[in-house]
Amino acid sequence: MPDGDVATTPDEVETxxxxxxxxxxxKAQVHMGGRGKAGGVKLAENAAEARAxxxxxxxxxxxxxxxxxxxxxxxxxxxxxxxxGVIVDRESQRPIIMVSPEGGVDIEEVAAKTPDKIFxxxxxxxxxxxxxxxxxxxxxxxxxxxxxxxAAVVMQRLYQAFVDAGGxxxxxxxxxxxxxxxxxxxxxxxxxxxxxxxxxxxIAGLRDLSAEVESxxxxxxxxxxxxxxxxxxxxxxNGAGLAMATMxxxxxxxxxxxxxxxxxxxxxxxxxxxxxxxxxADPNVRSVLFxxxxxxxxxxxxxxxxxxxxxxxxxxxxxxIRLTGTNEKLAVQILKEAGFSALTDMDEAVEKAxxxxxxxx
Amino acid sequence: MSIFVDRxxxxxxxxxxxxxxxxxxxxxxxxxTQVVAGVTPGKGGQRFNRTVPVxxxxxxxxxxxxxxxxxxxxxxRFASDAIYEAADAGIELIVCISEGVPVLDMTRVIPxxxxxxxxxxxxxxxxxxxxxxxxxxxxxxxxxxxxKVGVVSRSGTLTYEIIHQLSENGYGQSTCxxxxxxxxxxxxxxxxxxxxxxxxxxxxxxxxxxxxxxxEQQAAQYVADFVTKPVVGFIAGQTAPPGRRMGHAGAxxxxxxxxxxxxxxxLELAGIGVMKRPADxxxxxxxxx
Numbered sequence: 293m294p295d296g297d298v299a300t301t302p303d304e305v306e307t308x309x310x311x312x313x314x315x316x317x318x319k320a321q322v323h324m325g326g327r328g329k330a331g332g333v334k335l336a337e338n339a340a341e342a343r344a345x346x347x348x349x350x351x352x353x354x355x356x357x358x359x360x361x362x363x364x365x366x367x368x369x370x371x372x373x374x375x376x377g378v379i380v381d382r383e384s385q386r387p388i389i390m391v392s393p394e395g396g397v398d399i400e401e402v403a404a405k406t407p408d409k410i411f412x413x414x415x416x417x418x419x420x421x422x423x424x425x426x427x428x429x430x431x432x433x434x435x436x437x438x439x440x441x442x443a444a445v446v447m448q449r450l451y452q453a454f455v456d457a458g459g460x461x462x463x464x465x466x467x468x469x470x471x472x473x474x475x476x477x478x479x480x481x482x483x484x485x486x487x488x489x490x491x492x493x494x495i496a497g498l499r500d501l502s503a504e505v506e507s508x509x510x511x512x513x514x515x516x517x518x519x520x521x522x523x524x525x526x527x528x529x530n531g532a533g534l535a536m537a538t539m540x541x542x543x544x545x546x547x548x549x550x551x552x553x554x555x556x557x558x559x560x561x562x563x564x565x566x567x568x569x570x571x572x573a574d575p576n577v578r579s580v581l582f583x584x585x586x587x588x589x590x591x592x593x594x595x596x597x598x599x600x601x602x603x604x605x606x607x608x609x610x611x612x613i614r615l616t617g618t619n620e621k622l623a624v625q626i627l628k629e630a631g632f633s634a635l636t637d638m639d640e641a642v643e644k645a646x647x648x649x650x651x652x653x
Numbered sequence: 654m655s656i657f658v659d660r661x662x663x664x665x666x667x668x669x670x671x672x673x674x675x676x677x678x679x680x681x682x683x684x685x686t687q688v689v690a691g692v693t694p695g696k697g698g699q700r701f702n703r704t705v706p707v708x709x710x711x712x713x714x715x716x717x718x719x720x721x722x723x724x725x726x727x728x729x730r731f732a733s734d735a736i737y738e739a740a741d742a743g744i745e746l747i748v749c750i751s752e753g754v755p756v757l758d759m760t761r762v763i764p765x766x767x768x769x770x771x772x773x774x775x776x777x778x779x780x781x782x783x784x785x786x787x788x789x790x791x792x793x794x795x796x797x798x799x800x801k802v803g804v805v806s807r808s809g810t811l812t813y814e815i816i817h818q819l820s821e822n823g824y825g826q827s828t829c830x831x832x833x834x835x836x837x838x839x840x841x842x843x844x845x846x847x848x849x850x851x852x853x854x855x856x857x858x859x860x861x862x863x864x865x866x867x868x869e870q871q872a873a874q875y876v877a878d879f880v881t882k883p884v885v886g887f888i889a890g891q892t893a894p895p896g897r898r899m900g901h902a903g904a905x906x907x908x909x910x911x912x913x914x915x916x917x918x919x920l921e922l923a924g925i926g927v928m929k930r931p932a933d934x935x936x937x938x939x940x941x942x
Contacts, residue, residue: 380756382866382903385763385837400908417760458755487755487902491730517900521892532834532900533808533863536889537931540913543892544930552893554900585810585817587793617793617813638814639932 293477296365302346308364309342315367318345320352320359323503325481326398330354335367357503368478369471374433375399376447377463378415378454387415387454389447391429395466421451434469442475443467450480457495458488507570514566516555523548524649526571526580526609528564530555530589538583538642545639547646550577555589564597565604572607578652579610581645583638586617595623599630610648614641654854655783655828656803656845657746657774658722662787665690665711665720665744667727667735669701673750674726677791678705681724684794686787690714711742722746724780724789729753732776733762740771747839748789749775756902759837766839773839777902779809779831792816792829800825802938803849805842806861807834807868807901811889814931815861822935827855834901836865842872850880857883857942859934860925862916864890865904869916873923883941885926885934888913 298321299305309316320332327333332354334345342364352359373396381388390412394402403410411432415421426444434440446467454462461483468478489496501509511518517532521539525547529535532554539549551571555563571580584594594615601607614635615623624634635641664681668674669691678701682688690708691701697709708714711723723739725732725747732751739747747766754776766773774781780790784797796813798820806812812831819826830845832838842860849855858880862869869888876884891913893899895906906912920927926937 380760380836382836382868386760387757416764417757418764455757458757460756485756485902486898487729487753488757490753491755519894519897519899521894529810531808531810532904533806533811533861533889534814536863536893536899536904537811537814537887539893540889540891541930549892552897552899585813587796587810587813588791589810616817617796639930 294365294368296363298361298363299346300350300361302343302350305346305362305364306339306343309336310339312364312366316342316364317367318342318349319363319365319479320349320354321361321363322354322357322359323500324355324357327354332359368468368476370466370468371471372469373466374468375402375463375465376450376467377461377465378451378459379461381414384414387417387451388412389415389421389429389451391433391447393433395468399463399465415451417455420455421448423448433467434475436473439469439473439475446475446477453482457482458485458492459483460485507573510566511553511570514563516553516563516567516570518570519552520574521549521551522576523550524576524578524653525645526550526574526577527583528553528555528567528571528580529583530585530594534583534585538581538638541638541642542581542646545643545646547649550574555594561593561597561600564594565601568598568601568607572609577609578649579612579645581641582611582613582615583641584615584617586615586620590619591615591617591623592619592626595626598632599626602630610652612641612645612648614638654852655786656848656852656855657772657828657830658781658783658787658789660687660786662722662746662789663687663689663718663720664789665692665714665718665723667692667711667723667725667739669693669705669707669726670696671726675701677726678702680791680794681788684788686789689718689720711738711744715742715744720744722789723748725749725751727751729755733758736762736773737765740766740769745771747771747773748778748780749773749839750778750780750790751775752777754835756835756837759835763837763839774830775833775838777835778833778838779812781828781830783828784826790831792831796820797829798825800827801854801856802826803845803852803855803858804829804861805845805849805858806831807863807903808861808889811931812861815859815887815934818932818934819859824935824938827852834863834903836903842868843875846872846875846880850882855882857885857938859938860884860886862886862888863901863904864888864893864899864906864913864916865901865911867911870919873919873925876925877923883926883938885928885937885941886920887928887931887934888916888920
């Protein structure tokens with residue numbers, strides 16, 4: 293991997309480029325792929341050009357993310373570009389390493405157009421990526437055995453980094469050879485499995501909150517699973533599968549869901565209060581649909597949460613409440629006393645919520 | 654008959670003294686499940702609810718009680734170790750309820766279990782219930798009825814919704830299995846379909862899938878090739894945006910693959926009755942039985 297330095301201002305970029313001497317490349321540092329296509333990577337022949345490039349890149353947005361940092365690295369004289377990636381494959385239930393001599397481009401396009409140019413092998417995670425395996429793949433990329441050995445080491449290190457970080461994906465794109473025949477990793481990215489973050493605080497600390505929707509951060513901190521969408525029917529559901537099915541049913545009855553929201557399995561009135569606050573803050577929302585199938589979740593807890601949320605705040609959105617299952621009768625009683633009615637049929641509730649949203653739109 | 658869990662299931666509960674473990678152990682015992690032992694390291698010698706003996710290790714529990722199945726309620730970061738321990742102690746069926754098990758842990762667990770010949774259901778699943786016989790996990794007993802429909806699902810509450818529709822309309826269940834919402838799980842749709850096909854007391858199968866992966870497509874192919882019993886299916890996530898995890902770690906459309914539309918098309922091609930809404934399960938079953 294070539295040396296590089298991170299900078300946050302055009303001044304810093306110019307200084308770094310002057311010290312490095314020669315041509316440099318300026319690369320946007322964002323937690324997002326496709327930055328080359330978006331104009332976030334530029335080549336500069338000298339320090340002045342580097343400054344000009346930095347002025348363009350710093351502050352630009354790539355897929356909704358603002359660029360606050362750039363990497364300045366010596367520009368390599370590229371003679372070949374390859375791809376190396378590690379993913380967890382659901383079908384074989386193992387990590388898979390993939391290589392392709394067609395690097396520097398979108399690998400999904402290569403897979404779609406010329407699948408014969410992608411080579412892969414399954415890794416037994418108990419043994420890791422062994423040398424002979426890495427060599428066998430590297431021979432698909434290079435003829436020169438010196439380059440093959442270099443590339444094999446890069447692959448083994450990439451696999452180790454993938455394991456150490458708790459990755460769901462790690463890739464080098466491109467892996468290049470330069471004019472001196474050296475194999476170099478020019479760009480790399482890694483995606484980390486959310487379930488690893490508890491035991492990997494150093495990696496969890498890298499989380500860039502500016503890259504996330506504010507309501508989604510608030511939801512995560514409250515233990516809710518929330519994804520904002522563009523419709524006007526707010527959805528508050530227990531369980532991910534039922535939450536998806538509820539969104540689908542909203543669409544089926546001619547509406548558009550405003551969000552995915554799973555309040556989780558254990559019942560807690562506070563969660564319901566936070567959920568309603570988050571949904572209520574979305575200006576598009578015209579009606580809010582509760583769909584609760586009580587199992588571990590107790591319907592009376594949800595009912596108490598609804599009553600607390602609607603009396604505490606200036607909550608004025610119309611609610612359509614469907615609940616059935618554990619402590620349903622108690623819940624209906626609680627809601628009735630607070631002036632709400634509850635339905636037991638999912639279709640009826642969804643249809644009603646869609647209708648209210650349509651009339652209010 | 655039924656699949657995976659039955660009257661002869663002798664259950665050990667790993668994490669029996671924890672908040673979730675103790676609550677659901679009581680529920681399982683109330684339902685009639687033979688809970689023969691519990692395991693919490695350091696609490697060996699105690700009794701749960703004055704009846705169930707607690708052991709320090711699964712090996713002790715098996716040696717003393719002859720337990721043949723285990724259910725795991727431990728925190729996710731300890732779950733893979735709990736699975737290894739149960740398999741090593743000779744347990745035949747492990748049901749892992751814990752949510753949030755790292756996927757790389759599962760890549761190591763799966764080949765270990767394969768060598769031992771152990772069946773794992775889950776992780777991140779509600780478990781299995783054979784109504785009137787035994788329940789292992791957290792599926793609410795009162796919504797189920799004894800009967801002949803086999804239910805297999807990647808989801809929790811959505812499964813309850815569909816079981817509820819079935820029970821209310823006179824379709825009892827032979828066994829309901831929640832296989833879990835993670836990208837790597839121990840028992841997939843195909844394994845459940847094979848078991849239901851072989852079970853003489855199951856006469857129809859309900860399959861509840863969702864976006865992400867290709868398990869439903871493989872299930873559809875398996876139904877076309879090997880299943881003679883009527884099958885109806887549902888796929889959740891038609892309105893899910895690509896690239897986002899919809900609650901379940903495995904429910905994600907990557908690029909253009911794993912969409913609800915492609916899964917529904919695969920089910921239809923295999924002759925499976927595809928529900929537009931969960932409520933359609935009854936009318937579709939009626940047509941086919």
